[in-house]
Amino acid sequence: MEKKQHFLYPVMGLLVTFLLGWVAWRLTRWIYPMTLPFQIPGKALEYPMWAALVGLLGGFFLRKLGKFEEVKSGIRTELFLKVGLILLGAGIDLKIILHAAGGAIIQTLIMITSVFMFSWWITGKFGLDEKLRAVLSSAVSICGVSAAIAAAGSVQAKKEQVTYVATLVILVALPMMVISPLIAQALHLPQAVAGAWFGGNIDTTAAVVGAGTIFGEEAQKIASIVKSTQNTLIGLVAFLLAVYFARKQAGEGTKPSPRLIWDRFPKFVLGFVVASVLYSLGWIDGGKGTAIDALKNWFFTFAFVGMGMDFSLKELNAMGTRPIIAFLIITLFNTLLALGVAWVIFGGWLF
Numbered sequence: 292m293e294k295k296q297h298f299l300y301p302v303m304g305l306l307v308t309f310l311l312g313w314v315a316w317r318l319t320r321w322i323y324p325m326t327l328p329f330q331i332p333g334k335a336l337e338y339p340m341w342a343a344l345v346g347l348l349g350g351f352f353l354r355k356l357g358k359f360e361e362v363k364s365g366i367r368t369e370l371f372l373k374v375g376l377i378l379l380g381a382g383i384d385l386k387i388i389l390h391a392a393g394g395a396i397i398q399t400l401i402m403i404t405s406v407f408m409f410s411w412w413i414t415g416k417f418g419l420d421e422k423l424r425a426v427l428s429s430a431v432s433i434c435g436v437s438a439a440i441a442a443a444g445s446v447q448a449k450k451e452q453v454t455y456v457a458t459l460v461i462l463v464a465l466p467m468m469v470i471s472p473l474i475a476q477a478l479h480l481p482q483a484v485a486g487a488w489f490g491g492n493i494d495t496t497a498a499v500v501g502a503g504t505i506f507g508e509e510a511q512k513i514a515s516i517v518k519s520t521q522n523t524l525i526g527l528v529a530f531l532l533a534v535y536f537a538r539k540q541a542g543e544g545t546k547p548s549p550r551l552i553w554d555r556f557p558k559f560v561l562g563f564v565v566a567s568v569l570y571s572l573g574w575i576d577g578g579k580g581t582a583i584d585a586l587k588n589w590f591f592t593f594a595f596v597g598m599g600m601d602f603s604l605k606e607l608n609a610m611g612t613r614p615i616i617a618f619l620i621i622t623l624f625n626t627l628l629a630l631g632v633a634w635v636i637f638g639g640w641l642f
Contacts, residue, residue, distance in 0.1 A: 304365015308600070311349045312593045315342040338588065339436050339595045340461045343454060346599020353600070368450055368597030371590045372440050373562075378587035379437060380566030381577025383522055394487065394636040395513075399520045401632050402491045402625075403528070406432035410621045417613045421539075422448040425532050426456050427614065431621050434522050435460040435494035440594075441525045441563075445532040454598040459618050460494045467626075468498040472505040483637040486510035490517025491629035513637065526564050 318341045325333035353359040410428035419427070422443075429442035436457045443453045471492060475485040486509060489502040499518045503511030569575045577583035 300361050301365035304362035305367065306365075307349065307353070307362055308366055308593050308596055311345050311596045311600075312342065312589065315345040315596060316589070316592055318345065338592055339457055342592045342595035343458065343599040346596035346601075348599075349596070350600035359600075363601075366597045366600055368594050368601060369444075371594035371597060373444065375587050375590035375594055376437070376441060376444075377562035377566055378577060378583055378590060380526075380563035381570050381575055381583045382579065382581075382587070383519070383567045383570065385523055385567050385571040395490075395517045395520045398487060398491055398517060398629075398632050398636050399524065402629060403432045403521060403524060405628060406621065406625050407528075409624050410617075413620055413624075414614075414617050417617045419614060419617065420452075421536075422446045423452045423456070423614060425536075426452055427459075427618060427621075429528055429532070430456050430460050431494060431618070431625055433525060433528060434518065435464065437522070438525050438528065441529040442532055445529045446536050450598050450601045454595075454601075455614065456618075457595070457598075459615065463618070463622055464493050464495045464498040467493050467622075468502045469505070471502050472510075475506055475510075480634075481638065482507045482509035483513050484633050486513030486515075487517050487633035487637040488630050490514040490521070491633060492626050493518075523567070526567075 315338060319338040322333040322341075327333055350359060353362065407428045410431055411424055414424040414427060425446045426439045426442045426448050430436065430439035432438075439453055439456045439460065442448070471489055472485070475488065480488065485506050486503050489499050489506070489510065490513065493499045493502055499514050503514035566575070566577065570577055575583065577587065
């Protein structure tokens with residue numbers, strides 16, 4: 292009888308995750324076509340936020356009922372995240388590095404390097420945990436939630452840290468999606484400059500496209516190219532983080548062994564790269580609206596539901612407000628730098 296119970300608990304955990312994921316997805320689709328206050332499109336409220344919120348509620352009630360520990364073994368958050376990231380690679384065209392405008396490539400290299408280094412420095416000044424620093428810096432400098440997930444795999448970050456950063460990213464990206472086009476209009480920015488600014492400044496792809504759409508067709512196109520170019524570097528940053536933390540684990544002045552690097556390196560990143568190569572060669576199609584894209588969204592939905600259920604208020608309180616303050620400072624730096632870089636590169640000064 293005891294053996295049967297141990298077998299059923301993980302199954303129950305999976306069933307609860309699937310059920311809550313379905314609720315989160317239905318909620319997302321219900322709000323998607325709406326126009327919210329301040330003319331905010333409902334589609335800007337991406338499914339990770341709803342999935343995390345539904346997961347939080349589910350975890351709260353499970354704990355109140357005394358059932359959370361029983362089903363915890365079936366909440367396979369890491370598995371869902373890894374599969375989702377591999378499927379994400381199936382929609383990223385590596386050839387964009389060759390075909391995108393030279394300006395997008397230059398801006399991407401400048402922005403990712405500068406923002407990551409600034410973020411790493413400022414979060415260190417705030418005394419944040421190194422794993423949280425890595426996840427937060429990756430999210431702000433590259434592409435938000437997806438980069439945070441990849442970085443978390445490389446540094447073995449806590450689930451609470453990923454959820455914390457993902458929540459910050461979405462909550463900040465939403466107002467920026469609306470405010471950035473208004474500022475661009477007030478500054479009389481050309482379409483190309485505005486689009487490049489949105490792509491380098493706003494942390495989620497949906498919000499980037501939304502800002503570009505609000506400002507104009509050309510801005511939307513440039514913003515999408517810049518953000519897509521940044522997305523292609525997720526795997527590289529994940530690898531570099533794995534090497535760095537392997538060196539830390541090996542000890543100062545000690546060269547980490549290839550085995551240690553391999554053990555720390557998130558293997559799913561290889562799947563991400565392989566999927567990207569196959570997509571770039573035209574052998575698979577994981578672009579928007581495809582079955583692979585839908586499957587990716589489902590896996591990410593289940594992952595964020597799991598994060599919500601696993602979320603510990605005690606851990607959140609322990610992190611305090613320092614990560615929030617640091618995140619806002621980094622976002623301001625990112626915003627100003629992206630505006631300057633976009634103006635120099637896309638304002639006709641270089642090209």
